[in-house]
Amino acid sequence: MDSPVFNYISTLSPIKPFSLGHSTQPFHLLNFSSPQAFKTPPTCPREPKFPRPLHVSEVPKNNFSQNGSEGKNAEASSAIEPTDLHTEKVDKIDSSVTVSTADESSKLVSGIPRSMKYECNSPENNVVNSDVVKTHSEFNVAGTELFPAKVKQDNSKEADCSFGNEMGLLANPMAQNKEVCEWEKFVCEASDMSNYHSPTEENYQDGSDDRNTDSGMLSFVATVLQPPSEHINDPPKLDPDCHIISENRHMDVPMNKQGEMGNLNERNQVTTGDASVLAEEVVHYSRTEIGDKSGSQQQQTTRRRCLVYEMPGSHYRKLLADSTGNSPTKPAASSSILNDKCLMVSRPGGNKFSSALPGIGLHLNTLTAGAKDKIIVKRQTLTCRRQLISSQCTTSAIGSLNSDTKPITTQINPTPNVVKREPEEQKEEVQVSGDVSENSIYGEGIEFPQNSFKKKRRKAEIIGEADSCKRCNCKRSKCLKLYCECFAAGLYCVEPCNCQDCFNKPVHEETVLETRRQIESRNPLAFAPKVIRCSGTPNNEEELIKTPASARHKRGCNCKKSGCLKKYCECFQGGVGCSFGCRCEGCKNTFGRKEGTEIILYQETRFLQRNASDVSSLNDLPITNEEDHDQETPEPSMNARQPVRQPFHFDQAAFEEDIKIGAQEDDASEALTGEYSLPTTCVKSASPNCKRISYPHCDFETSPAWRSCRKLILRSISSFPTFTAEKESTQLHGKLQ
DNA sequence: GAGTTTGAAACT
DNA sequence: CAGTTTCAAACTC
Structure with a gap:
């Protein structure tokens, strides 16, 4: 009980609601099978699949009045290109809004998790749990190695396991990237966890605010995943956008639950100002990307889809930039950075999707890890993309995925930046991410002949991507049973699949979801990864x-x-x-x-x-x-x-x-x-x-902090995130309470 | 590429 | 819960 970690966790008020809330709350998002859960926000008919960006765009409407920023909002809106994507509008609005705040640190912190906030915001009411915001901030901070020194003081072995190496690697750029990848994926998974509780859809429905659970979970993760604070001293290279974003985010705090400001402040105390500044750097990167690609609708879409890796991406991005000494905004940025940017920025819009499929990212697909830094990142990205596609399709509730998979296609399309760097890899990436079979995502001169399936598969295997490119040959199962590797992995079948009468496609989303629900009802772990791996550092x-x-x-x-x-x-x-x-x-x-x-x-x-x-x-x-x-x-x-x-x-x-x-x-x-x-x-x-x-054992797990925390985790996390069971469980919980 | 083997998944 | 069937991947030729 004396563990610093425990003490820190004890300060995380969001955790408390954990015990009071539903144990499965964090994953209620998975209940997207419910049509209502994903009803399209009234103001976002164009892009229902990107709820977060959407509701962000609505922020001005509902919240700016609260902050007396209508005028600015109007300006921002006017500055938006009429042809811009809705998400693009959001970005620009963000950059246009400025809010003065006495507490810069708090401002920055609250603003950091912009994307995260989105997922916690309801487009309808713009209610944002400040705790969540804070938590997300911490999370981002973690992803950017911006953890407060206070946390660093914790000597939990877990922290050491997760970041001890990284700290050492910081001095070694070569090893750094590698470790970054580790950290990146780690955070990705953590974000997956958080993704499951994206309250967006819930807000749509009842407006209830159970995000405390999320924040609690995130807080815990962030705490435990605390990265070395060495980077805290790194003078972040900020551009105006960064500040703007942060400020804008700060605005969101009052928009949301005022009553929870206390928690936010409390957390801010935990999160040092330096961390906030560094977190801001992350924002900067994303912003930069937005600026660089503002003209590309596809790129915007892509970024928002790959939200899961935002934090990891940011983390990686930062490290890479540090190692190279190049500003992330410079063209010299490596392709990995670019990828990361995409991933990172994409979070605001796609987080939810990523969470759609619980098995995603946890299955063997996730086992694919390149041996080389950049490769690793790329592969993760690829895997993620496909997963996202699946999730997103699954969460069609968010949108009209059933009939419209083009957004996915767009998303899948690699950004020009990515292609430029590593044409070969990019091609492979396209293959991997070539998810939406029916919808040609290879329209841009990229062929994906089905008859070359084996050849490509062989190639993929050679390069170690086989698992990220799951393909099936189902004939009778309609790809709706666990026999189907794609289905079992939580993925939609893709064009390279040789399946027949395949229903595991976005167009059959409802069927897929229902089938999954049934399977999970029989075996909640049906879509769980078959192999649990422990730390590999x-x-x-x-x-x-x-x-x-x-x-x-x-x-x-x-x-x-x-x-x-x-x-x-x-x-x-x-x-x-x-x-x-x-x-x-x-x-x-x-x-x-x-x-x-x-x-x-x-x-x-x-x-x-x-x-x-x-x-x-x-x-x-x-x-x-x-x-x-x-x-x-x-x-x-x-x-x-x-x-x-x-x-x-x-x-x-x-x-x-x-x-x-x-x-x-x-x-x-x-x-x-x-x-x-x-x-x-x-x-x-x-x-x-x-x-x-x-x-896997870690001394930290035996510590009092862990023992007390894991209860929280257990409560906040279902045995395994499921598509459908979560809601049921949540409802049951509500009845019991 | 066709056929066989195998064991998980599904079914009874 | 055990036995059987179905299924698709893995494997062999």
């Missing part, structure tokens, strides 16, 4: 060793003939060893063999260290192609286990209760011996719900 190698295979594979395999040596075996495919949960016979899993009552740890750790993170690379497994791996992944250990950020993944939280029993003692012994003795509490069940899942 070099410093966590020990953890990898200590972490039992059972901790990484949610459900044991049931192999009979394959000996767990082929990809038939989920464990093997996932690159983890078999464990107690497995019912395999004659297990010879090279990553960890279950033999009788023992589980013999083989090469899993080595694999994890060497494997570039890509399940596809398992084809070369296990260690036979070390050289190849080494060549492709100069620093595999860093990327070996992409799920590094999953210590905060809801999966972990979801299973935590199960882990409580017996997990610690088991792992304790395992940690000492490197082998696993069959625990008396071993659960050997085929039921996914019965599987005992342990999680």
